[in-house]
Amino acid sequence: MSSDLGGNDERREAEEREQLSMEELMTKSMQSLREGEVVHGVVVAVTQDEVMIDIGFKCEGSVPVAEFTDPKTGKVTVDVDDDVEVFVERLDEVEGRLRLSRDRATKLKTWRGIEEAYRSGEPVVGRVIERVKGGLSVDIGIRAFLPGSLVDLRPNRRLEDYIGTEVEARIISFDRRRSNVVLSRKAVLEDAQGQIKEATMSELEEGKLVSGTIKNITDYGVFVDLGGLDGLLHITDISWGRVGHPSEYFHVGDEVQVVVLKFDRDRERVSLGYKQRFEDPWVLVPEKYPIGKRVTGRVVSIVDYGAFVALEEGVEGLIHVSEMSWTKKVKNPRSILEVDQEVEVVVSEVDADKRRLSLSLRAIEANPWERVAETHHVGNHIKGVVRNLTDFGAFVEIVPGVDGLVHISDMSWTRRINHPSEVVSKGQEIEAVITSIDALNQRISLSMKELLPNEWEEYANTHGVGDVVSGRTTNITDFGVFVELAPGVEGLCHISEIDREGALTLAEMFTPGQAVACRILRIDWNENRIGLSMHGIPQDAVEAVEAGESVDSAKPAETAMAAALRAGGLVDEGEAAVEHEAATVEAGGAQVPDEPAEQSAVDADQDGEAGRDS
Numbered sequence: 001m002s003s004d005l006g007g008n009d010e011r012r013e014a015e016e017r018e019q020l021s022m023e024e025l026m027t028k029s030m031q032s033l034r035e036g037e038v039v040h041g042v043v044v045a046v047t048q049d050e051v052m053i054d055i056g057f058k059c060e061g062s063v064p065v066a067e068f069t070d071p072k073t074g075k076v077t078v079d080v081d082d083d084v085e086v087f088v089e090r091l092d093e094v095e096g097r098l099r100l101s102r103d104r105a106t107k108l109k110t111w112r113g114i115e116e117a118y119r120s121g122e123p124v125v126g127r128v129i130e131r132v133k134g135g136l137s138v139d140i141g142i143r144a145f146l147p148g149s150l151v152d153l154r155p156n157r158r159l160e161d162y163i164g165t166e167v168e169a170r171i172i173s174f175d176r177r178r179s180n181v182v183l184s185r186k187a188v189l190e191d192a193q194g195q196i197k198e199a200t201m202s203e204l205e206e207g208k209l210v211s212g213t214i215k216n217i218t219d220y221g222v223f224v225d226l227g228g229l230d231g232l233l234h235i236t237d238i239s240w241g242r243v244g245h246p247s248e249y250f251h252v253g254d255e256v257q258v259v260v261l262k263f264d265r266d267r268e269r270v271s272l273g274y275k276q277r278f279e280d281p282w283v284l285v286p287e288k289y290p291i292g293k294r295v296t297g298r299v300v301s302i303v304d305y306g307a308f309v310a311l312e313e314g315v316e317g318l319i320h321v322s323e324m325s326w327t328k329k330v331k332n333p334r335s336i337l338e339v340d341q342e343v344e345v346v347v348s349e350v351d352a353d354k355r356r357l358s359l360s361l362r363a364i365e366a367n368p369w370e371r372v373a374e375t376h377h378v379g380n381h382i383k384g385v386v387r388n389l390t391d392f393g394a395f396v397e398i399v400p401g402v403d404g405l406v407h408i409s410d411m412s413w414t415r416r417i418n419h420p421s422e423v424v425s426k427g428q429e430i431e432a433v434i435t436s437i438d439a440l441n442q443r444i445s446l447s448m449k450e451l452l453p454n455e456w457e458e459y460a461n462t463h464g465v466g467d468v469v470s471g472r473t474t475n476i477t478d479f480g481v482f483v484e485l486a487p488g489v490e491g492l493c494h495i496s497e498i499d500r501e502g503a504l505t506l507a508e509m510f511t512p513g514q515a516v517a518c519r520i521l522r523i524d525w526n527e528n529r530i531g532l533s534m535h536g537i538p539q540d541a542v543e544a545v546e547a548g549e550s551v552d553s554a555k556p557a558e559t560a561m562a563a564a565l566r567a568g569g570l571v572d573e574g575e576a577a578v579e580h581e582a583a584t585v586e587a588g589g590a591q592v593p594d595e596p597a598e599q600s601a602v603d604a605d606q607d608g609e610a611g612r613d614s
Contacts, residue, residue: 040083041084042083043080043082044060050065051063063100063101085102085105085109087103088100107141109141115176123170126144126167126183127165127167128162128163135150144183145180146183147182150187151186152189153186153193168188169184170183172184172187196228197227199227199228204226206262207259209257209258209277210258212224212226212257212272214256215230217250222250230270231270233246233272237261239313240278241314258273281315282355285357291350297342297343302333305321307319318359323359323360324336345360346364369442371399372398372399383429384397388403393406393420394424396432404434405445408420410446411423411449412449413453415488433451435450455487459489464523468517469517469519470516470518471486471518472515473510478506480495480497497531497533515542517538519534521533
C-alpha cells in the first residue's frame, strides 16, 4: 500500500516537472516572438473565414481566408500542411491569441527585395499593368512607376504596346513610406548595349564586311545598328548610280551587309558603304560605250540645261539641250523628253576620270545643215517664208528646219532701214541670194538687195569727180549738209566746202528739202560715199543744173578737204585738185586769200574725221 502511494507521488512530481518545462518553453517562445516579424508556419486548418497556421506558438495564428483566395477564380490557394510565410500583426500574451497576415508578409518581403535590388543595382522583373500619365505602371510585387522617357533607348510614343508584357528594369529611387518606386528600363538596355558595343568595337576595322540592321532613314543617308554602335551609310555610298532617296533602297528593320569605310575609335564614328560591295561600273565605260555608239537608256532626271539618261546601274549620261535637236532651239527639255522615257542616243564624249558621259539625241538623225550645204551653194537664188523678225534682221526658212538670216543691211542698197518690218512681214514669201554657208556653226546668210538694182553704183557710173550736180537737202548737221542726189543716193557737203556769209549757221542757211547745186569732190567705192562742195557754185542756178544746162562757175582754190582727199589718195590729182591759180571767189566784193599750207593740213585732218563721222 505504501509502495502504491510512493509511485503516485513520483508520477505527480514528473507531471509537475513536465508542466513546468512546457510553461518555460512557452514563456521563452513568447519572449522570442515579436509583432512586425515575418515567420514561417504550417497550415493546420482551413475554415470558411480563416486559415489556421501553426508557427510554433502556444496557439495557432489566424489569417483571413481572403488573403489566400484567388481574386479571379475565388478559390483558396492553400491546403493543410502547406508551408507559408506570415506577418505577426498582433500578439496577445494574456489571452494567447495571435493574428497573422500573409499580405503584409509578402509586401514586407517585397520591400526588402526592392531595397536590396536598389543597393546592388540588380534589375527587377515586372509586368506592365497599364499606361498612366507620363509613363507605365509596373507590378513588381507592388505597383511601381516606369517613366515614358525611360522605357526605351529612344523616345517611344506607343507605350500601349508594352501593356501585358514583362519588362526588366532597374530601381532608380524608392520611398517605402509613400509606397513609391521609380524604374528605368533604359538603364538596363544601356548596360546591355554597352557590353555589345565593346564587343563590336573590338572587331571593327576598315575594309571589313559587317552585318547590321537599318535603324533610321534620313534624307542624307541611313543609320545602321552594327551591334550597340550605329554607323552612317551616306546616300552617296548607297549606289554607283543616282539615288533620289535612301528609302528607295532600304526600309527600317532590314538586315544589310555593308563595308566599313572609316572607323574613328575615339569618337565612336563609323562610315559605311553599300556600293563598295560591287565593282565600279565606270571602269568598263570606255570599252562598253565608245564615242559614236548608239545606245538605249531611260530618262531619270530632267533639268533646265538637259536630261540625264541611265544606261545601266550606276552609269548615267547627259543630253545637253543643244544636242536635242538640229533645228529647234530647245529652251525647255521637258517639251522634248519626260522622266522614265526610253530613248535612243549616240555617245558623243566619254571622260571616265571625271565620270562624265555626253550623249546626243539629235545625232540619231541626219544633220539637215549638212544636207543644205550639199544641195545649196553661195550665189544660189532661193525662195522662202519669213519665220521670225528681230531687230537685226529676218529669218527665212530655206528647207524645213533650216533658216537663213537676211541682215537688215542686206535688205536695201541705199535705204536706211530701222527695223526689218519696214521691208518684210512674218509669213511673207520672199526671194534672196545665198551669200555664205557655215554648216558647222549652223549659219546661212542671205541677201535681198542682191536682187535689186544698185542705185548708188548706177549713179557713180554715170557721174564723175568735178561734175556739177543738183539735189535736195535731207539732213542738216553742225559739220555739214546731206544732199539727196538721186533716189537712194546721198552725198555730204562738209561745212568747209560751203560759202557762208558772216556768222550764219548751216541751219540758218538751209532747210530740209531745199534744192541745192554742188560739185562732186570724191566718189568712195569702198564705203559707197560721195563728197560734195558748194564753193563757187551759184545757188540761184539750181534750175539750170536740174535742166542739164551748163553753169558758169568760178573754180576756187584747192580747199582743205580737196587737199586732204588728194593727199590721202582717195582721188587722183587731176580730178580732185582744182587749178591752183589765183582764183577768186566773190564774197561781198572782197577777195579771199589762199589759206596757209599749215592751216590747210589741219583742216584736212578735221575734214577727214568729219567725213568718216558722216
